[in-house]
Amino acid sequence: SAVISQKPSRDICQRGTSLTIQCQVDSQVTMMFWYRQQPGQSLTLIATANQGSEATYESGFVIDKFPISRPNLTFSTLTVSNMSPEDSSIYLCSVERADTQYFGPGTRLTVL
Amino acid sequence: SQKIEQNSEALNIQEGKTATLTCNYTNYSPAYLQWYRQDPGRGPVFLLLIRENEKEKRKERLKVTFDTTLKQSLFHITASQPADSATYLCALEGSNDYKLSFGAGTTVTVRA
Numbered sequence: 001s002a003v004i005s006q007k008p009s010r011d012i013c014q015r016g017t018s019l020t021i022q023c024q025v026d027s028q029v030t031m032m033f034w035y036r037q038q039p040g041q042s043l044t045l046i047a048t049a050n051q052g053s054e055a056t057y058e059s060g061f062v063i064d065k066f067p068i069s070r071p072n073l074t075f076s077t078l079t080v081s082n083m084s085p086e087d088s089s090i091y092l093c094s095v096e097r098a099d100t101q102y103f104g105p106g107t108r109l110t111v112l
Numbered sequence: 113s114q115k116i117e118q119n120s121e122a123l124n125i126q127e128g129k130t131a132t133l134t135c136n137y138t139n140y141s142p143a144y145l146q147w148y149r150q151d152p153g154r155g156p157v158f159l160l161l162i163r164e165n166e167k168e169k170r171k172e173r174l175k176v177t178f179d180t181t182l183k184q185s186l187f188h189i190t191a192s193q194p195a196d197s198a199t200y201l202c203a204l205e206g207s208n209d210y211k212l213s214f215g216a217g218t219t220v221t222v223r224a
Binding site for chain 2: 004031033041042043044045048058092094096099100101102103104105106108
């Protein structure tokens, strides 16, 4: 299994600002994933973060809007830049181990 | 395009009955299919994985079937309890990549 923590657990932000979300895993992993879950929707993969290389973004998501860092094998950050109310969502990080994905508790972001 | 569809309506059942959830997919050739549980304000929690060459898998009161001809998985919660109330998500990983795609989920409410 994997134990994942995220900070902050929730935040309320003003339009035009940026928020950085941290994800910490209890052991080393090669890939970390960032998902978005909009209200009443399922999870959508934003990007995959590998240590030592640039993140790979899914269609509809770009690095300028969602820059990701992966400085080591247990930590990653996702920044939501120049926020608008449409960015209000839950943001989740996850890791895969033995064909199973383990998720963090999520960061609930509200943009006013 | 690829699609994953789950029961669109919420399921309300009496305690002790069996809940049956459906997951249909199109334009996937999944190596396996997974089911997750998500409680409000929490990240998804892995429940079961069934591989393409498996017809059925059980875990305690949970049973999953996988029909690759029908492109369908059924998820059963037997002897349901109020604590089973949650949203249940199915997820597919394609045979050509490692990325998980999620259905929108089915919300189950078990009445005491």
